[in-house]
Amino acid sequence: MTFSDCLLSAAASLRSNKLRTALTTLGIIIGVAAVIAMVGVGKGAERRIDEAIQGLGENVLFVRNGTSVSGGVRGGSNSKVSLTKADAAAIERQASAIAIAAPTVRTTGQVVSGNSNWFTTVYGVGDAYLRARDWTIGEGRTFNPQEERAAAKVAIIGETIVEQLLPGQNPIGNIIRIERIPFRVIGVTRPKGESSWGRDHDDVVFVPISTAKSRMNVGERFRGRFVRDITVKARSADLLDAAEEQVMEVLRQRHRIRPGQPDDFYVRNIAQYLEARAKSERTMSMLLAAVAGISLIVGGIGIMNIMLVSVTERTREIGLRMAVGATGRDILLQFVAEAVAVSLIGGLVGVILGFGGSLAAAGIAGWPVITSPFSAVVAMGFAALVGVFFGYYPALKASRLDPIEALRHE
Amino acid sequence: MGSQVVHALKELTVDITHGEFVAIMGPSGSGKSTCMHVLGCLDTPTSGEYQLDGEDVSRLGRDDLARIRRHKVGFVFQAFNLMAGATAQANVELPLLYSGEPRVERAEKAARALDAVGLADRRHHLPTQLSGGEMQRVAIARAIVNDPGIVLADEPTGALDSVTGGEIMALLDDLNGRGMTVILVTHERDVARYARRVLTFRDGRLITDEAQGRAGDAVTVNAPESGPSLE
Numbered sequence: 001m002t003f004s005d006c007l008l009s010a011a012a013s014l015r016s017n018k019l020r021t022a023l024t025t026l027g028i029i030i031g032v033a034a035v036i037a038m039v040g041v042g043k044g045a046e047r048r049i050d051e052a053i054q055g056l057g058e059n060v061l062f063v064r065n066g067t068s069v070s071g072g073v074r075g076g077s078n079s080k081v082s083l084t085k086a087d088a089a090a091i092e093r094q095a096s097a098i099a100i101a102a103p104t105v106r107t108t109g110q111v112v113s114g115n116s117n118w119f120t121t122v123y124g125v126g127d128a129y130l131r132a133r134d135w136t137i138g139e140g141r142t143f144n145p146q147e148e149r150a151a152a153k154v155a156i157i158g159e160t161i162v163e164q165l166l167p168g169q170n171p172i173g174n175i176i177r178i179e180r181i182p183f184r185v186i187g188v189t190r191p192k193g194e195s196s197w198g199r200d201h202d203d204v205v206f207v208p209i210s211t212a213k214s215r216m217n218v219g220e221r222f223r224g225r226f227v228r229d230i231t232v233k234a235r236s237a238d239l240l241d242a243a244e245e246q247v248m249e250v251l252r253q254r255h256r257i258r259p260g261q262p263d264d265f266y267v268r269n270i271a272q273y274l275e276a277r278a279k280s281e282r283t284m285s286m287l288l289a290a291v292a293g294i295s296l297i298v299g300g301i302g303i304m305n306i307m308l309v310s311v312t313e314r315t316r317e318i319g320l321r322m323a324v325g326a327t328g329r330d331i332l333l334q335f336v337a338e339a340v341a342v343s344l345i346g347g348l349v350g351v352i353l354g355f356g357g358s359l360a361a362a363g364i365a366g367w368p369v370i371t372s373p374f375s376a377v378v379a380m381g382f383a384a385l386v387g388v389f390f391g392y393y394p395a396l397k398a399s400r401l402d403p404i405e406a407l408r409h410e
Numbered sequence: 411m412g413s414q415v416v417h418a419l420k421e422l423t424v425d426i427t428h429g430e431f432v433a434i435m436g437p438s439g440s441g442k443s444t445c446m447h448v449l450g451c452l453d454t455p456t457s458g459e460y461q462l463d464g465e466d467v468s469r470l471g472r473d474d475l476a477r478i479r480r481h482k483v484g485f486v487f488q489a490f491n492l493m494a495g496a497t498a499q500a501n502v503e504l505p506l507l508y509s510g511e512p513r514v515e516r517a518e519k520a521a522r523a524l525d526a527v528g529l530a531d532r533r534h535h536l537p538t539q540l541s542g543g544e545m546q547r548v549a550i551a552r553a554i555v556n557d558p559g560i561v562l563a564d565e566p567t568g569a570l571d572s573v574t575g576g577e578i579m580a581l582l583d584d585l586n587g588r589g590m591t592v593i594l595v596t597h598e599r600d601v602a603r604y605a606r607r608v609l610t611f612r613d614g615r616l617i618t619d620e621a622q623g624r625a626g627d628a629v630t631v632n633a634p635e636s637g638p639s640l641e
Binding site for chain 1 (some may be wrong): 447450452453472473476477479480481485487491493494495496500504505507508509510552556
């Protein structure tokens with residue numbers, strides 16, 4: 001009996017009891033669909049966090065201004081401005097674990113070019129900041145030290161600004177107006193894309209920090225030597241904790257904070273927080289996938305159950321097949337083929353439903369879901385394995401029937 | 411063709427030669443079914459020897475017996491034993507599936523066998539769409555599709571009315587006329603009448619072995635194993 005005969009014969013007997021076949025496959029369908037959907041959601045969550053970390057830049061810490069406390073009333077972040085450009089320089093100079101410490105200020109404003117205008121965030125930064133946040137220049141160039149010192153009216157813009165203000169043009173050398181001040185575009189950053197919660201990383205304009213502080217409205221508090229925050233890049237991921245301690249040490253010393261007194265700044269290790277979240281989400285989705293896997297095994301037990309019933313019901317047919325010359329192996333193969341066919345059909349439908357469900361979840365609930373052909377292949381393979389495993393015992397039972405007894409079976 | 415020699419069932423020795431039409435009779439429990447199972451290679455004797463076409467098959471294992479059944483034995487059962495979900499054609503093709511015939515040849519041979527039993531126009535009918543007599547014809551077509559030496563018919567008319575039963579017996583007689591060995595198990599005299607030789611069993615022993623109808627067939631009872639052969 002050839003392999004294709006085996007499959008045809010299995011298909012014929014599955015067709016002869018369609019409802020039962022459908023119900024049997026249901027267990028596998030649900031199991032496979034659940035595994036696919038859970039893996040998709042899990043991968044999506046992981047990707048979202050990866051993107052968020054990438055958006056931040058690698059090994060980055062944020063140093064923020066602290067909180068004012070006046071008569072027990074706390075003022076929220078940035079209510080007590082204490083960070084200065086000199087702090088940033090000192091951190092970079094003194095802390096061995098730190099590669100870059102870049103001061104920034106920030107404002108928002110209307111950006112205009114010709115007939116187009118666009119409201120965006122403007123960062124006052126230096127080239128060091130771009131390097132700290134892993135921004136790379138796609139076209140044009142970055143700020144040079146001369147421009148940073150002299151408060152030059154030059155801007156590096158994100159991809160979204162190009163699309164909104166200068167579509168189809170070479171942006172380099174163009175003049176854009178930020179709150180009515182003309183800036184020459186010297187560079188365009190390579191796109192970082194959208195963060196998964198919808199913030200567009202590329203909707204951004206960078207100007208030299210000196211320019212922002214002297215010519216733009218960055219807020220009364222950030223005039224002069226004060227800055228909004230300091231972006232710190234550790235030399236490596238292993239040095240993040242050391243970097244955090246060194247930042248504290250340098251700043252407490254420079255701000256003359258006595259032991260026991262609270263800091264007048266915050267150090268935020270957002271990457272670490274995101275990684276912890278990624279880990280917990282990964283654990284969660286693994287757990288869910290494991291539960292889905294268990295339901296696949298339950299589906300397999302369903303197949304075994306039905307196959308055992310089927311072997312009993314078809315005892316006479318088995319006897320007949322043996323009488324006309326089927327060997328035990330022929331019968332074994334036929335029943336295993338039936339079980340595998342059931343589980344593969346279930347697997348296929350489950351993959352389709354799992355992908356459909358993932359896409360629906362992505363569309364309706366807005367979850368980021370990643371479906372990969374790899375997980376489909378693994379799920380199908382696992383389904384086939386379930387078929388072989390749970391079909392084998394009933395098939396073995398069928399193959400060991402005595403033809404005479406089987407033919408007499410009522 | 412060699413002779414088909416049987417040594418079976420409580421001090422029993424029977425030779426059946428190729429081309430015979432033998433009826434096995436006896437009440438239930440007489441051993442006639444066991445005899446048929448041994449003859450059909452479904453069972454092996456616990457002691458003694460069964461030689462089929464000069465080959466001792468009494469010590470063969472299950473799978474070897476299955477392979478012998480494929481080529482040398484065709485079964486016809488009282489309850490037809492057709493696969494309900496399969497067409498007449500597919501039912502007849504079943505033995506060829508296991509003997510490994512290519513698909514095209516399976517279809518051709520099955521069509522020829524159905525033609526031989528007069529059901530050429532019923533090939534694509536399901537068993538439920540056929541009468542009892544037609545179903546038994548399909549079963550006979552299935553039994554002869556591999557061109558076996560022996561057709562074993564176990565109460566082939568038991569589920570049929572007498573007219574239809576007569577037609578089935580005529581068909582078996584016709585097959586015998588074309589050279590096929592037919593061994594019939596029955597407890598009805600009227601059915602056994604079609605055979606040319608009747609073996610009657612009681613309590614596991616062969617009690618009579620009579621020739622009937624046309625003479626000329628060699629018969630030996632309780633004789634040493636080497637029987638006459640038609641060659």
